[in-house]
Amino acid sequence: MTDPRCSLTFGDVLREHRRSYPSRTAVVCGDHRFTYPELDDRVNRLANGLTGLGVGDGERVLWLGQNCHRFLETLLATAKLGAICCPINWRNSADEMAFVIDDSKPRVVIWQDEEIGERVRAAREKATHQARWIQHDNGEYETVLADMLPIDSEVVVDAAASALMLYTAAFEGTPNGALLSQMAMFWQSLVWGATHEFTYETTYLASEPMFHVAGLMNLIGTFHRGGTNVFARRVNAEQLCQFIETERCTTSYFVDKTINEIVDVNKDGKRDLKSLRSPPRNPKWDAMVTLGSSPWDNQPGGYGQTETMGMLTYHALGSRPLPGVQARVVDENGNEVPPGEVGELVARGATSMNGYYERTDLNATHQRDSWHHTNDLARREDDGSIAWLGSMERIIKSGSENIYPAEVEACIKTHPAVADCQVTGIPDAEWGQVVAATIVLEAGAAVTEGDIIDHCAARLASYKKPRVVSITHN
Numbered sequence: 001m002t003d004p005r006c007s008l009t010f011g012d013v014l015r016e017h018r019r020s021y022p023s024r025t026a027v028v029c030g031d032h033r034f035t036y037p038e039l040d041d042r043v044n045r046l047a048n049g050l051t052g053l054g055v056g057d058g059e060r061v062l063w064l065g066q067n068c069h070r071f072l073e074t075l076l077a078t079a080k081l082g083a084i085c086c087p088i089n090w091r092n093s094a095d096e097m098a099f100v101i102d103d104s105k106p107r108v109v110i111w112q113d114e115e116i117g118e119r120v121r122a123a124r125e126k127a128t129h130q131a132r133w134i135q136h137d138n139g140e141y142e143t144v145l146a147d148m149l150p151i152d153s154e155v156v157v158d159a160a161a162s163a164l165m166l167y168t169a170a171f172e173g174t175p176n177g178a179l180l181s182q183m184a185m186f187w188q189s190l191v192w193g194a195t196h197e198f199t200y201e202t203t204y205l206a207s208e209p210m211f212h213v214a215g216l217m218n219l220i221g222t223f224h225r226g227g228t229n230v231f232a233r234r235v236n237a238e239q240l241c242q243f244i245e246t247e248r249c250t251t252s253y254f255v256d257k258t259i260n261e262i263v264d265v266n267k268d269g270k271r272d273l274k275s276l277r278s279p280p281r282n283p284k285w286d287a288m289v290t291l292g293s294s295p296w297d298n299q300p301g302g303y304g305q306t307e308t309m310g311m312l313t314y315h316a317l318g319s320r321p322l323p324g325v326q327a328r329v330v331d332e333n334g335n336e337v338p339p340g341e342v343g344e345l346v347a348r349g350a351t352s353m354n355g356y357y358e359r360t361d362l363n364a365t366h367q368r369d370s371w372h373h374t375n376d377l378a379r380r381e382d383d384g385s386i387a388w389l390g391s392m393e394r395i396i397k398s399g400s401e402n403i404y405p406a407e408v409e410a411c412i413k414t415h416p417a418v419a420d421c422q423v424t425g426i427p428d429a430e431w432g433q434v435v436a437a438t439i440v441l442e443a444g445a446a447v448t449e450g451d452i453i454d455h456c457a458a459r460l461a462s463y464k465k466p467r468v469v470s471i472t473h474n
Contacts, residue, residue, distance in 0.1 A: 011080035029069035041150035065112030097123035173410035177357035187350040202227035205252035237261035241271040319385035325349035345378035396425035417445035
């Protein structure tokens with residue numbers, strides 16, 4: 001166990017914030033505004049309520065909802081208990097949600113009815129695992145808090161133990177839960193916050209989904225420094241403009257599509273967005289916001305994975321690993337290759353995952369020799385920087401989403417008319433890539449392009465469904 005005298009947890013960070021920032025606003029979510037002491041009281045109430053439901057060391061608590069201050073409360077409450085918080089992709093189909101519920105075997109599921117309730121209820125019916133379900137947007141969650149005292153039990157928690165589980169990497173057709181420690185979150189947020197120049201005056205507009213590691217890096221980085229997290233339930237350009245203006249948000253992350261939508265709805269300049277710092281994106285956007293001067297603003301991006309708690313290398317660090325992390329480029333036998341040669345990128349250090357949840361075979365492959373094997377190709381340059389070259393496996397990048405062709409192919413092959421299929425990514429002006437499928441039908445079978453698309457849409461998140469389908473016959 002990590003010595004608590006030299007390794008703090010996020011529960012400890014919150015305990016310190018209530019003393020250091022007693023009047024600072026910690027979260028804004030709709031009509032809810034809480035200072036750090038108020039947030040800590042709510043987290044303590046939730047932690048005590050979860051304890052009464054059997055949540056303890058290593059138990060899983062699923063968040064099945066959109067962005068909300070209650071998600072941060074759940075993350076911090078589980079951190080105080082040594083439990084594991086798992087935000088599920090709310091865009092998933094009922095089948096995908098049910099898979100995660102049965103795979104993760106949570107003690108508690110905190111869920112949302114608004115917008116996604118129909119799919120959540122269908123997933124609950126499909127899942128065989130039994131958990132305690134708490135709806136957060138109908139008063140039930142608040143009742144749990146109201147029934148508890150805001151007493152901090154101060155459970156001793158190992159900072160190196162798993163605290164966060166994010167589903168990713170559908171290598172064989174179904175995703176896997178990457179287990180990340182508080183130490184990994186802590187270390188990454190320090191570097192993320194430093195490169196972005198976060199301070200206690202940072203106000204982050206949390207519109208990115210919290211099942212994405214990028215959203216969590218911003219959320220945790222802002223919290224870590226005593227800043228303010230402003231929650232947008234989901235992306236809506238008009239609403240985002242309103243939040244930026246009224247809350248004077250200083251940072252956020254938007255994909256190109258969202259930036260274009262904001263530029264369009266605010267083309268008359270009715271909303272003042274100048275509080276927002278941003279790297280250059282396009283002339284119209286740049287004129288609306290304030291161009292930032294942080295190391296990240298000057299050199300945004302880098303290479304990362306969910307399994308490394310986000311960024312593994314930063315352009316702002318000269319395309320080198322963040323401090324506290326070691327990286328190598330190796331051949332198929334695990335031997336480091338000389339600069340200039342291509343091999344697999346491997347890493348170890350504070351931010352590497354603890355493994356995939358209950359995936360013995362995958363862990364043996366991806367964590368062999370005490371290194372995390374990224375399954376990505378890279379090259380170490382003569383100056384010591386690392387150039388990422390692409391995935392060793394097939395992957396489609398659509399907007400900010402990773403789509404694994406094997407997962408889509410597995411879905412298509414469940415259609416009775418399909419004998420075989422192949423899924424690839426094709427260029428798209430709006431999303432970068434979209435899914436294209438080539439279908440081989442069973443003898444005598446008949447199916448349309450729309451049938452295949454509808455089949456996938458009913459079973460997968462909408463962004464994973466094919467946009468183009470080519471059909472051939474056996």
